[in-house]
Amino acid sequence: MKKEDRSEIVSITSRKLVPYILLFGLYLISYGHLSPGGGFQGGVVLGSGIILLSLSRGIFLTEKKFSSPKITFLEAFMITIFILLGIIGLIAGKSFLGNIFPLKKAGEIPTAGFIFLLNLVIGLKVGAGIILIFYSLCERQEE
């Protein structure tokens, strides 16, 4: 996208909006076990923040910051971590994906054992996946 093609309003609004969208995504991920939300939803919100950025600033600039190999690495890394977390439960003497942390009362923040950790991993993975899908559909054809 050329600079003069870009709308001033869209550019400024998105610039102000994107940090909040990302923050909201992180909130959805980290409170997923207590309130509506969770890994998938938060991840999609995270991804859509980056997509908004690339829609308004052009995919070229965005890809400089969040490059495609980096994001692919994030996705691959997170899914490996997820399986490892599951296997840790197995090693600890419980079953696959069994909880290994102490449980607290409902309503407290570090409740629900390691569901928080799983949510975080899933959120980052889904966010990375959404961004990657967007990148590969936007890929400019060499002609």
Added chain:
Amino acid sequence: MEFYLTFLLFLIGIWGIISKENLIKKIIGLNIADSAVVLFFILIGHRYGSTAPIMEKGIKNVVDPLPQALMLTAIVIGICLTALALALVLKMYKEYQTLNISQIEKLAEDE
């Protein structure tokens, strides 16, 4: 009533998949059918006057959370499927320069 509307939406989706010639419209039809199934699941778990399934003090009527959790998975699968289908359509468009299925089939036969 809602069940019938959902079923109607499902039929609209199937009609779109079968009768539309344009590949993109076929994918849209698939998505509509999927959404109808998602709505159907949500309706199964829902009861009037119930709230989100967070068990705090004073909350009695909650919706069934299981269908919602299932549908989250189904939606994610739907996204993957749509993305893959669009990628394939992109490739086919580059090859045949058209999105019309009967023209593509004719071109493929001539090869």
Added chain:
Amino acid sequence: MNSIPLFLIIIPLFAACLILLINFLKVNLKLIKLISLSSIIISLIIVGLSIIDILIKKETLIYNLGGWKEPLGICLYMDGLAWFSSFLGIIIALFSLIYSLKEKNYQYKFYFFFLILLAGMQGVILTNDIFNMFVFFEILSIASYILIAYSQESRAIKASFNYLLISGLGMSLFLLGIGLIYQGCGSLSLTQIGKTFSIGKGIPPFMFQLTISLIIVGIGIKAAFIPLHLWLPDAHAYAPTPISALLSGIIIKISFLAIWRIINIVEAINFQYLFLWIGSLTALMPVIWALSQTDIKKLLAYHSVSQMGFIIVSFGAGSTLSLTGSLYHLLNHSFFKSLLFFSMGAVIYATDIRDLRKLSGLFKKMPCVAISFLIGALSISGIPPFNGFVSKTLISASLKEHPLPFIFIFLASVGTVASFTKLMMIFLSKERIKNDNSGNFKEGEKAELFSNKIKKIPKTMVYPIVILSIICLLSGIFPFYIIKGISNFILLKDLSYSIKIYSSYNIEKSLFTFILGIFLYKFITTKYGKRISLRISQMELGLNNSLLLVIVSLIIFVIFDNIVKY
């Protein structure tokens, strides 16, 4: 010991993730191949370890994921049937992987999706939760769409897209069926569904019929019985060869076994009876199309559908003998169909030609492949002493009470012999420079057909072919242990009477089939037969019609019960 089903799923999954991760270290492709090969071998060892528990002690392994017990949580479940299909899947996957090792086009992505496909397959077999089954089916199918389109040829992409659309429609029907089940009995675990989801327990008959039809048609698209098979020939023909073998050899059977399990659980006897008719049509119809094909892999793909018909028809007959025959044929078909695909893939690899009219006189150039292919062709045609003969004998022995399906199956066998004679001619016929078979080729093409352009086939391609052909021969010569094993340990029923496989009647029947098949082949090669087969090969239904047929077959399934009653 209980965690065996879990490991069968997560080992391929973990290996796939590892491949994706170490690809960033810019490692050699050999390491990636090593990882995928070792993960499959470890799975094979694990399945081998469980043989004591499952087959000899006749236990059922149940593993609760996350420590949640049955009605609440998802659990994995492994009984004799699941063990059988899981074992078969890993074996065929191992051969396919060995076959693909030396192909240069396959990058890390190929191995990644291959392992994802394997994980999805194991998940479908081993899960005991119907929604989880849906998820694993989708994992399996997304991996297979990508692998079918892997070569990026336009035909492969089109085949993959057709498969995606038809199977996407089927999967949404399946999901709707799951929703109806959940509404009816409030549980998704297959054990609970078996206890509560039946007409006797307050489910309205129409609702029951509709739900089971939705599920059967949804999965049935992957099992490819008539009229849901239209995506299969293209998809299996244009996929890379190891993937064709894997799809034809095991994926369609996994889907069929899922239907088998669901029908057993909800005890839908009517549907089993319907499968008798669907199966006999499925055996016969694709053979007609197969006879008219000129693409060697597409011909094999049509035969995959036809052989599925043999499996389905004997499942429909329902007696212990016929169920044994069905599972035995399933086992045999996995072996000889992957053998046939491998050897045809080797021919395509060596010559770069897919058209059987352009190929001839290959026996001298690749004798090893030719002999193995001959064994595979004799097996699929049901000639003694190969394994296809045994299972076809079992199937036709069990169909004595149903004369019409029996005739259909017999005709299908004749057609199979004819089309494999046609295929065999690429090895046996004399090398012809002048192609008088058809006037479709230009002058320039004829000269460059066989000017010693044949590539050398790597050893990793030859080993699976030879080993599979030895398996085909051995399981034909010693059938009794396998028959006994299937009926006693997997179906858990005793075959009450003994059957003589190599009786003179059976051998005479198969010779009669063979002679008729040769006559049919002679007929096709006449001028008149060629015109007919050209006409038939042009009668391929398009995508829209095949989507419409999905809905039509759904309606047939729903109203079938009422037709039978009145």
